[in-house]
Amino acid sequence: xEFTYTPLGTASATPxxxxxxxxxxxxxxxxxxxxxxxxxxxxxxRRMGISFLKIDHILISHLHGDHLFGLFGLLSSMAMVGRTxxxxxxxxxxxxxxxxxxxxxxxxxxxxxxEFHPLGAMQGPQTILSARNLDIQxxxxxxxIPTYGFLFREHEPELNLRKDLVEKYQLxxxxxxRLKRGxxxxxxxxxxxEPEQFTYRPWEPRSFAYCSDTSVxxxxxKWIQGVxxxxxxxxxxxxxxxxxxxxFHSTARQAAICARTAGVKRLxxxxxxxxxxxxxxxxxxxxxxxxxxxxxxxxxxxEVPLKKY
Amino acid sequence: xEFTYTPLGTASATPxxxxxxxxxxxxxxxxxxxxxxxxxxxxxxRRMGISFLKIDHILISHLHGDHLFGLFGLLSSMAMVGRTxxxxxxxxxxxxxxxxxxxxxxxxxxxxxxEFHPLGAMQGPQTILSARNLDIQxxxxxxxIPTYGFLFREHEPELNLRKDLVEKYQLxxxxxxRLKRGxxxxxxxxxxxEPEQFTYRPWEPRSFAYCSDTSVxxxxxKWIQGVxxxxxxxxxxxxxxxxxxxxFHSTARQAAICARTAGVKRLxxxxxxxxxxxxxxxxxxxxxxxxxxxxxxxxxxxEVPLKKY
Numbered sequence: 296x297e298f299t300y301t302p303l304g305t306a307s308a309t310p311x312x313x314x315x316x317x318x319x320x321x322x323x324x325x326x327x328x329x330x331x332x333x334x335x336x337x338x339x340x341r342r343m344g345i346s347f348l349k350i351d352h353i354l355i356s357h358l359h360g361d362h363l364f365g366l367f368g369l370l371s372s373m374a375m376v377g378r379t380x381x382x383x384x385x386x387x388x389x390x391x392x393x394x395x396x397x398x399x400x401x402x403x404x405x406x407x408x409x410e411f412h413p414l415g416a417m418q419g420p421q422t423i424l425s426a427r428n429l430d431i432q433x434x435x436x437x438x439x440i441p442t443y444g445f446l447f448r449e450h451e452p453e454l455n456l457r458k459d460l461v462e463k464y465q466l467x468x469x470x471x472x473r474l475k476r477g478x479x480x481x482x483x484x485x486x487x488x489e490p491e492q493f494t495y496r497p498w499e500p501r502s503f504a505y506c507s508d509t510s511v512x513x514x515x516x517k518w519i520q521g522v523x524x525x526x527x528x529x530x531x532x533x534x535x536x537x538x539x540x541x542x543f544h545s546t547a548r549q550a551a552i553c554a555r556t557a558g559v560k561r562l563x564x565x566x567x568x569x570x571x572x573x574x575x576x577x578x579x580x581x582x583x584x585x586x587x588x589x590x591x592x593x594x595x596x597x598e599v600p601l602k603k604y
Numbered sequence: 605x606e607f608t609y610t611p612l613g614t615a616s617a618t619p620x621x622x623x624x625x626x627x628x629x630x631x632x633x634x635x636x637x638x639x640x641x642x643x644x645x646x647x648x649x650r651r652m653g654i655s656f657l658k659i660d661h662i663l664i665s666h667l668h669g670d671h672l673f674g675l676f677g678l679l680s681s682m683a684m685v686g687r688t689x690x691x692x693x694x695x696x697x698x699x700x701x702x703x704x705x706x707x708x709x710x711x712x713x714x715x716x717x718x719e720f721h722p723l724g725a726m727q728g729p730q731t732i733l734s735a736r737n738l739d740i741q742x743x744x745x746x747x748x749i750p751t752y753g754f755l756f757r758e759h760e761p762e763l764n765l766r767k768d769l770v771e772k773y774q775l776x777x778x779x780x781x782r783l784k785r786g787x788x789x790x791x792x793x794x795x796x797x798e799p800e801q802f803t804y805r806p807w808e809p810r811s812f813a814y815c816s817d818t819s820v821x822x823x824x825x826k827w828i829q830g831v832x833x834x835x836x837x838x839x840x841x842x843x844x845x846x847x848x849x850x851x852f853h854s855t856a857r858q859a860a861i862c863a864r865t866a867g868v869k870r871l872x873x874x875x876x877x878x879x880x881x882x883x884x885x886x887x888x889x890x891x892x893x894x895x896x897x898x899x900x901x902x903x904x905x906x907e908v909p910l911k912k913y
């Protein structure tokens with residue numbers, strides 16, 4: 296039942312000595328999702344011992360090179376290690392041109408199918424994948440080119456029956472099934488069994504949101520309301536707030552205000568400008584707005600713990 | 605008068621935990637030449653503190669991704685740090701398609717000119733650049749697709765006059781100039797001054813050759829005869845000699861035999877298969893054929909010392 300997030304790269308624009316270009320891995324119950332694929336992503340995956348073959352979904356936020364120039368290398372290496380299973384690629388419509396170019400010029404050894412899921416114009420969140428246990432939504436961010444954020448949310452778990460009441464009321468199989476479905480049971484003697492009384496939610500569904508690159512805007516906190524873990528870009532410090540505005544990026548403080556407004560449980564900031572070898576200023580500016588914030592330290596695995604009842 | 609070689613990446617095919625994809629920097633008297641540009645090349649350049657802006661020539665050996673997938677990132681970063689000066693790009697003719705695609709899709713910020721110098725069919729060495737102090741030759745290698753090796757050779761230095769003889773013979777300015785040019789001087793009294801007697805070569809021109817990727821073939825040692833430093837691929841150990849043959853690569857032993865046959869001064873081997881985390885076997889197999897061989901250890905600068913007289 297793992298739910299972990301691992302930043303592989305948190306540099307903005309050009310990589311620095313300290314940080315790699317954008318790439319992030321989400322592991323939800325053993326299914327791996329790669330969010331953005333900056334240059335050297337495959338090298339970082341190897342460093343973390345993450346198998347290329349376990350990644351079935353790659354989501355590209357936008358078509359700035361620092362978020363996707365690792366794609367050619369990763370796809371080539373997937374081919375070289377013998378991948379045969381379908382790979383799903385999500386990204387702006389125009390990403391298709393890059394994929395087609397890659398396959399035409401460098402795709403000779405690619406024996407697996409790549410299914411491209413284009414993201415078009417959208418006004419708010421849209422579900423782009425609904426799997427057995429999980430929904431993924433994309434939503435528009437505010438950047439210089441079409442850019443998408445992503446929200447991963449586990450489905451509501453099935454209700455569990457309270458064992459003490461099953462025994463006390465000597466529930467039959469069909470009664471238990473109906474109560475678990477959330478239906479009221481009326482017994483022959485007229486006794487009414489309410490599902491709320493007999494069942495409980497065994498654990499809370501977990502969620503993660505990814506917002507990079509973007510400037511701040513009013514709707515965003517609503518779209519990521521209450522997520523357990525938020526990765527939000529924090530390219531600049533307060534002193535560069537004007538630079539953030541003109542380049543459609545956020546300051547660390549703006550990321551923290553967004554997290555506070557959205558009522559998220561925990562914020563991790565990243566996508567730092569190379570001008571900050573030391574990130575303590577950005578972290579303290581963010582902390583002054585929202586306590587539960589940390590640096591998205593590269594090659595560190597952050598867990599969203601399962602809250603059981 | 606520096607002449608140094610720095611391997612940035614020596615992995616073959618897929619990168620490993622230990623090694624990065626192919627990329628190499630040659631520094632000849634402060635002019636930087638980048639040979640191959642595998643993924644993460646720009647990150648390795650930063651690690652070594654090498655300015656992107658000082659690289660005016662990039663040479664791509666062939667169009668396998670592990671030798672050029674760092675190009676998009678490097679060109680983008682050159683643009684972002686404000687490059688304005690001309691960049692020369694050498695490589696197989698078909699590289700033009702990749703360059704054009706990059707400029708069309710991701711080249712918005714590229715304000716500097718990129719001059720592409722296509723390498724076509726050739727039977728032997730061809731001079732591709734002749735600069736003030738240096739010639740660069742390309743020559744065909746034997747790989748699965750068109751592939752080129754490169755030879756860098758300093759020009760012969762101007763002859764120096766022997767100061768003791770200048771004084772002894774009371775040489776005039778025009779006499780000195782003629783002797784330095786290599787011309788004989790006949791004085792009014794019939795005395796004959798031979799340039800060989802009055803001049804000496806102040807230092808030996810230095811040379812470096814790059815051979816990756818290639819299988820062994822008879823002509824290669826002739827084309828790189830006597831170079832001071834040779835980087836030769838050594839993808840496999842003896843035990844995989846058949847694999848080397850079918851994939852058009854070399855074993856470490858074959859690289860060493862080539863170096864010995866060519867009479868090179870020093871050999872560095874690289875482009876290692878990821879199956880060898882420990883390279884000692886490859887090194888010992890090479891050493892059994894040619895003593896002056898070492899591993900091209902990444903992020904290590906190897907000097908070709910100036911031999912003065």
